[in-house]
Amino acid sequence: MEYTQIMQKMLTNNSAAAEAIVAGARAEQIAAAAELQETRRQLTEMEQNKVQILQEYTTQLRAQLENYIRLEILEEMAEKLLKKGESLSVVGTLLGLAERVMQSVFRHSGLQQVGSANAWLEYEEDGRSGSVIFHHGKTTNRFYYEFGGDTTLVIIDIPTAAQWETRTGLPLAERELILDFIGKKVVADKAPGYSYRVENSAIVIYI
């Protein structure tokens, strides 16, 4: 009698375990079938809405491209304003450009911090002479130059220290920095391989 009860209990337990195994597998199969159904639904939906999806993608991409154009325009504007002597932070705020973008514009614009302001150069060439145009913040100065002979390539006329502030409107304390900037930049832009020296009233570019 006791054996029979034990065996019966074992049969019951065994049957429950077997059912649990099947139930687990069935649940897995139901989930997989649902996954397949859902994926097929997505495919059907995509095929039905193909035209709309295409339009949405096109609109998004067009907006992206327009944003690139906008950024190009803003960067050009930023460079222009920086070259007119506005500061990085003022221009960044005005145009809504991040500091990272402003730094990139600054690096590519040929601008350099020289003393109290950003500086850049332009050139006006007229045969064997011309002008180096020096922009420093909102101040612009033209320095006449002429080609030299022998080992001298170019002589750029500059005001002496005594004339400096009156003729340039720039602080005397920054004269040396400014003349070094001009010398280096002219060599880099126009006479790679040459050297420069600053004299009393001239910057001499020589070999």
Next chain:
Amino acid sequence: MPTNPPDFEKYAQTLQQTMAAAIAEAEALSELAAADREAAASVRIIIQEKRNELENLAREAANKYVAEHRKQLQGTIQQEVLISIATKLLNNGESVDNVAELLDVPKEFVATIK
């Protein structure tokens, strides 16, 4: 009255058969599940390919549109940008002359915004 001993062999056979049948059913279900999952994965690949195809078509269309309308878009955006900046500068108290000089635009343009 003596009782008959239980038939252990029959019990054992029943236990084994029950479990074997359950395992066989579970394996069959698992195979079905695996087949469904594989089919779902294939459908997902098709969806991805169709999405890529649509995206490429869209990119082509967007590029074509921008290439064809670049000048016009640049003009419109440039105008928007100038108006926005000029407005900010005017609101900051800059004069019409200063704003026009700074942005390289005619004074009339700035005056209109003001």
